Amino acid sequence: MTRPLIACTLAAAIAAAALTPSSTTLALGNRPLSSATGGLLGSPGGSSALNAPEALLAQTLIAIAGAQFDIALAEIDKVLNQHPNFRLAHLVKGDLLMARARPISGIGAAPGAPADRIADLREEARARLVRHQQERPVNRVPSNLLQLTPDQKHVFVVDASKYTLYVFENDNGTPRYVADYYATIGRNGIEKLREGDKKTPLGVYHVTGNLPREQLTRTYGSLSELYGDGAFPINYPNEWDRRRGRTGHGIWLHGVPFDTYSRPPQASDGCVALTNEDLLAISRRVQVGVTPVIIAQGVDWVDADAAKSTRESLQRSLDEWRRDWESRDTERYLRHYSREFSSGKQDLAAWSQQKRSVNAGKSWIKVGIDGVSMFLYPGNDNLAVVTFSQDYASSNISNKMRKRQYWQRENGHWRIVHEGAA
Amino acid sequence: MTFKSAAARLAAIAVCIGLAAPVLAQGDELQEAQQLLKQGQTDRAMERVEQYLKSRPKDARGRFLRGILLTEQNKPAEAIRVFTELTQEYPELPEPYNNLAVLYASQGQYDKARSSLEMAIRTHPSYATAHENLGDIYAKMASQAYDKALQLDKNNQAAQTKLNLIKDLFTGAPRPPKVAVAKAEIPKPPAAAAKPAPTATPAPAAPAPAAAAKPAVAAKEPVKEPAKEPAKEPAKAAAPAGSGDSDAVLKTVEAWAAAWSANDVSGYLAHYAPGFRTPDGEPRAAWENERRARIAKPRKIEVRVEGAKVSFSDSNRATVTFRQHYHSNTFKASASKTLVMIRSGKQWLIQEENVGG
Numbered sequence: 001m002t003r004p005l006i007a008c009t010l011a012a013a014i015a016a017a018a019l020t021p022s023s024t025t026l027a028l029g030n031r032p033l034s035s036a037t038g039g040l041l042g043s044p045g046g047s048s049a050l051n052a053p054e055a056l057l058a059q060t061l062i063a064i065a066g067a068q069f070d071i072a073l074a075e076i077d078k079v080l081n082q083h084p085n086f087r088l089a090h091l092v093k094g095d096l097l098m099a100r101a102r103p104i105s106g107i108g109a110a111p112g113a114p115a116d117r118i119a120d121l122r123e124e125a126r127a128r129l130v131r132h133q134q135e136r137p138v139n140r141v142p143s144n145l146l147q148l149t150p151d152q153k154h155v156f157v158v159d160a161s162k163y164t165l166y167v168f169e170n171d172n173g174t175p176r177y178v179a180d181y182y183a184t185i186g187r188n189g190i191e192k193l194r195e196g197d198k199k200t201p202l203g204v205y206h207v208t209g210n211l212p213r214e215q216l217t218r219t220y221g222s223l224s225e226l227y228g229d230g231a232f233p234i235n236y237p238n239e240w241d242r243r244r245g246r247t248g249h250g251i252w253l254h255g256v257p258f259d260t261y262s263r264p265p266q267a268s269d270g271c272v273a274l275t276n277e278d279l280l281a282i283s284r285r286v287q288v289g290v291t292p293v294i295i296a297q298g299v300d301w302v303d304a305d306a307a308k309s310t311r312e313s314l315q316r317s318l319d320e321w322r323r324d325w326e327s328r329d330t331e332r333y334l335r336h337y338s339r340e341f342s343s344g345k346q347d348l349a350a351w352s353q354q355k356r357s358v359n360a361g362k363s364w365i366k367v368g369i370d371g372v373s374m375f376l377y378p379g380n381d382n383l384a385v386v387t388f389s390q391d392y393a394s395s396n397i398s399n400k401m402r403k404r405q406y407w408q409r410e411n412g413h414w415r416i417v418h419e420g421a422a
Numbered sequence: 423m424t425f426k427s428a429a430a431r432l433a434a435i436a437v438c439i440g441l442a443a444p445v446l447a448q449g450d451e452l453q454e455a456q457q458l459l460k461q462g463q464t465d466r467a468m469e470r471v472e473q474y475l476k477s478r479p480k481d482a483r484g485r486f487l488r489g490i491l492l493t494e495q496n497k498p499a500e501a502i503r504v505f506t507e508l509t510q511e512y513p514e515l516p517e518p519y520n521n522l523a524v525l526y527a528s529q530g531q532y533d534k535a536r537s538s539l540e541m542a543i544r545t546h547p548s549y550a551t552a553h554e555n556l557g558d559i560y561a562k563m564a565s566q567a568y569d570k571a572l573q574l575d576k577n578n579q580a581a582q583t584k585l586n587l588i589k590d591l592f593t594g595a596p597r598p599p600k601v602a603v604a605k606a607e608i609p610k611p612p613a614a615a616a617k618p619a620p621t622a623t624p625a626p627a628a629p630a631p632a633a634a635a636k637p638a639v640a641a642k643e644p645v646k647e648p649a650k651e652p653a654k655e656p657a658k659a660a661a662p663a664g665s666g667d668s669d670a671v672l673k674t675v676e677a678w679a680a681a682w683s684a685n686d687v688s689g690y691l692a693h694y695a696p697g698f699r700t701p702d703g704e705p706r707a708a709w710e711n712e713r714r715a716r717i718a719k720p721r722k723i724e725v726r727v728e729g730a731k732v733s734f735s736d737s738n739r740a741t742v743t744f745r746q747h748y749h750s751n752t753f754k755a756s757a758s759k760t761l762v763m764i765r766s767g768k769q770w771l772i773q774e775e776n777v778g779g
Contacts, residue, residue, distance in 0.1 A: 090571035091567070091568065094565070100556075101564065110565075113572055117572045121572075260573070
C-alpha cells in the first residue's frame with residue numbers, strides 16, 4: 001500500500017507551507033513570506049464567511065496536512081460544487097486522487113504539466129493559505145489612513161505582499177475593517193516604473209471611473225472578457241508618479257475572465273484583479289472620483305488613534321499655509337514650500353515669482369478649506385497626500401476647486417512638494 | 423481520441439476477467455459461446471448464450487457472459503443493465519462490479535466507476551484487478567482535475583505529453599491481461615486440481631468453483647491481501663519440485679530484472695520463451711519492438727523484485743508472483759506481477775507475464 005507514503009509527502013508539503021509560514025518550502029516554491037506584522041488583533045479567519053471558497057480550500061489543505069484525505073476530498077468537492085472554475089481547487093483534487101493511484105511528491109503532481117502553470121497555482125495555494133491564517137485587522141487600521149472626508153464612505157487598501165485588498169468603511173471619521181479579498185497583482189510584481197513592465201504601482205490613488213460589464217463589452221468588445229464582471233480605473237500615474245517619470249496607463253481594479261474563479265497571485269499586466277464575486281461585492285462601495293485606493297507593499301497596522309499626532313501636525317501646517325496665504329505676506333506663504341517643489345509646470349522659483357506678482361495686486365484674500373483627506377504615502381512615512389476643497393476669494397478673483405498637495409516632512413516640518421488640481 | 427482506445431482496452435480486459443472464472447465448467451452451450459467469443463464470433467456466441475438463458479433465465483454465469491458479449495457488441499447501456507442486475511442479486515461477487523466500473527469508465531463516468539470498484543473491493547479486499555482498475559480510475563480522475571486546473575489547450579504540446587503519460591498509467595505497457603484469475607491459482611494448494619491451462623486462455627486456471635455463481639468466494643480464502651507486502655522469504659512450493667528448482671527460478675527472475683534495469687534489451691528478451699504468450703496476442707516481433715523501445719529509452723530504470731513466491735504445477739512449470747517496483751526517470755509504478763515460467767533445458771524461461779496476482 002502506497003497511501004501512507006503519500007500521506008507523508010503531500011501532508012509534509014502542505015504542513016510546511018501552511019503551518020510554518022515564515023520558513024521557505026520546496027513544495028510551494030521558496031519565495032519568503034513576510035511574517036505577519038506585529039500583533040493584528042481580531043479573530044482569525046474573520047472574513048471566512050465572505051470568502052467561503054477560500055476558507056474551504058484552506059480547510060482542505062489543512063486536512064491534507066493532517067493526513068485526513070477523505071475529509072480533504074469531501075471539502076474540495078464542496079468548493080468545486082460552489083465554484084466549478086476554481087482551478088486551484090481542481091489541482092488539489094487532482095493531487096488527492098492521484099495520490100491514490102501512485103505516490104506524489106507535493107502540490108501539483110500533474111505529470112508533464114507546464115511548470116509555470118503549476119508554479120502559479122502553488123503560489124495561489126500559498127497566498128490563500130497565508131490569507132486564511134491571517135488574523136483580521138479588527139480595530140486596527142493601516143497607518144496610511146490619516147483622515148477621510150465625510151463623503152468618502154469607504155477606502156480600499158491593497159497589500160500587494162499579501163495579495164489582499166482590504167475594505168474599510170468610514171465610521172464617523174474612523175476607518176473600520178469590513179472585509180478583505182484575495183487579489184491578483186502584476187505578473188512582475190510591484191513598483192511600476194514604465195509602460196508595459198507588468199508591475200503594479202505602489203501609491204495613493206483614487207477610483208476615476210466605473211466600467212460595468214455592459215460598458216466593457218460596448219467599448220472593448222470580446223477582448224474585455226479579461227476584466228470579468230467590471231472594472232474601476234484608478235488615476236495611475238498620479239502626480240507623484242509623473243514627477244518621478246513613471247509611465248504607463250490603464251491600471252484598473254477589475255474582475256477575472258469568466259472561465260476561471262480566480263487568477264494566480266501574480267498574473268495581471270499591473271492591474272489589481274479580484275474574483276468576479278468579490279469585484280461585485282466591492283462595486284457596491286465604490287464612489288467614482290471619491291474612493292481612495294492605496295496600494296502598498298506591506299501594511300503597517302496601527303491603532304485607530306495612532307494617526308492622531310501625524311494628522312494634527314499636518315492639519316496645523318495646512319492651517320498655517322492657508323492663513324499665510326490670506327495674510328498676503330508672500331514670503332511667509334512661500335516658506336511652506338519645499339525647495340524640491342514642483343507644480344508639474346513650475347519649479348519653486350517660477351512658482352514664487354508668480355505668487356509674488358499675483359498677490360501684490362490684491363487688497364484681500366480669503367481661503368476656505370473643507371473636506372480634507374490625508375494619506376501617508378506607501379513606503380514613505382515622510383510624504384503625505386492631502387486633498388481638499390478650496391474656496392478662494394480675493395479682491396479681484398474667486399474660484400472653487402478640489403486641490404491636492406503632497407507634503408513632505410523635512411527636518412520635522414511639513415513642506416509642500418507638489419500642488420495642483422485634484 | 424486516445425481515451426476511447428484506452429477505454430476499449432479496459433473493456434477487453436473485462437472480457438478476460440469475466441471469462442475466466444465463471445465459464446469454465448459450464449454446459450456445452452456456454453462453453454461453445456465462450457469459444458465463439460474467443461474466435462471473435464460475437465453474434466453467434468450471443469445466440470448460444472441466449473439459448474442457454476432461455477431455459478435458465480436467472481443463471482448468473484450465462485448472464486455474466488451475456489454482459490461481456492453486449493460489451494463486445496458495443497452496447498454499453500444494455501451491458502450496464504446486465505451487470506447492475508448481477509450486482510444486485512449477487513452483491514458478494516466482485517466481477518460484475520469490476521465490469522460495471524470498466525463500462526462506466528469507458529463512458530467517462532469515473533465517479534460511478536470508482537464506487538463500483540470500491541464495492542468490488544469491499545466484497546473482496548484482495549481483488550487485485552479491482553485495485554488496479556481503481557488506481558487507474560483515480561489517475562484518470564486526477565487527470566481530469568488537472569486538466570481543469572491547468573486549462574490545458576488540447577493543442578498544447580505539454581498538455582499532450584501529460585495526457586499521454588497518464589494514459590500510460592492507464593493502459594500501462596506491462597499490464598495487459600488483468601487476469602483476475604491468475605491470483606486464484608497461485609497459492610492454491612495442490613488439492614484443488616489447479617490446472618494452469620496455459621496454452622488456451624490467459625491463465626484461466628482457477629478451478630471453476632463448484633457453486634460457479636460465486637467465483638469470488640473461491641478466490642478469497644487463498645489470497646491473503648496480495649497488495650500488502652508479501653513475505654520476505656520466498657515460499658517453497660508445496661508442489662513436487664526440488665528446492666534447487668525454486669532457487670533457479672528466483673535467480674532467473676532476478677537476472678531478468680537486472681537486465682531490464684541495465685537497459686540490456688537482448689539480455690532481457692533472452693528470458694522469454696520462444697512460445698511466450700504476448701500480452702495482447704500481438705506478433706512476437708511487434709511485442710519485442712515495443713519492449714525494446716521501452717527498455718532502451720529511459721535514461722535510468724530500476725526494477726526491483728520483492729517478496730517473490732514460487733509454486734510449481736509440475737516440475738517443468740513454475741508460477742512466480744512478486745511485487746514489481748518499477749522506477750525510471752519518467753515513470754514510477756509498483757504492481758503485483760505473475761510470471762509463468764517453463765523449464766527449457768537448464769534454464770527457466772518466461773512463458774506468460776501478467777500484472778496482478
